[in-house]
Amino acid sequence: MRISVSSDMDEPVARALVAVLRDRGHEVRPHGALGSGGDPQWAVCSEAAAREVADGTADQAVVCCWTGTGASIAANKVPGVRAALCTDAYTADGARRWNDANVLALSLRLTSEPLLTEILDAWFAGEPSGDTEDRQNVDRVRLLDHGRNRL
Numbered sequence: 001m002r003i004s005v006s007s008d009m010d011e012p013v014a015r016a017l018v019a020v021l022r023d024r025g026h027e028v029r030p031h032g033a034l035g036s037g038g039d040p041q042w043a044v045c046s047e048a049a050a051r052e053v054a055d056g057t058a059d060q061a062v063v064c065c066w067t068g069t070g071a072s073i074a075a076n077k078v079p080g081v082r083a084a085l086c087t088d089a090y091t092a093d094g095a096r097r098w099n100d101a102n103v104l105a106l107s108l109r110l111t112s113e114p115l116l117t118e119i120l121d122a123w124f125a126g127e128p129s130g131d132t133e134d135r136q137n138v139d140r141v142r143l144l145d146h147g148r149n150r151l
Contacts, residue, residue: 004049004061006031006071008042011108013116014064020120021062029058046074046105053102054080061103072105079145082138088115089122096126100138 003026007014010033021028029052031038032045039045042065052058061083063071068085075083083103084095087110095101104123111119129135 001025001059002027002029002052002057004029004031004052004058005034005064006042006045006049006061007034007064007108008040008045008071009033009064009066009108011064013106013108013111013113016113016116017062017064017106017120020117024120024124042070043074046071047078050075050078050081050083050103054078059102062106063103064106064108066107066109068105068107068110072103075103075105080142082141086119086123087111089118092119092122093126096123097129098134098137099141100128100134 003021005018005028014034018028018030018034031048033040046063049061049063053061063075065071072083072085075081081103082099082101083105084099084101085105086092086095087107
């Protein structure tokens with residue numbers, strides 16, 4: 001899987017994220033403080049990673065900043081992106097299952113390496129729900145991407 005990864009800081013958990021993803025066999029596309037010459041501002045690098053998901057050059061993305069909030073906000077401004085700030089495995093599983101999230105947002109401050117592993121395990125094990133109500137909600141979000149509010 002091609003995964004875009006962004007971080008506004010070169011922190012140990014961000015480096016661990018890249019290493020874990022590569023160890024799992026993913027192609028990592030680094031942005032911000034993790035890439036060479038990339039703009040490390042959270043809004044810029046999160047947008048860059050999210051755009052790769054939206055345009056299909058990446059299958060998913062993981063965006064990071066100190067709290068994870070700014071990275072998730074920036075990523076969610078890109079049409080077609082459904083970014084979820086996850087601080088535990090249960091939230092990561094739910095984000096994939098019920099929200100069909102395609103971008104994982106993480107806090108560099110709150111995420112330890114063991115927690116990172118748990119979150120990634122849940123994220124990659126999770127699959128979008130086929131439940132009608134869940135699909136209708138995701139479809140509604142897609143309409144919001146296009147400035148429409150009616151199915």
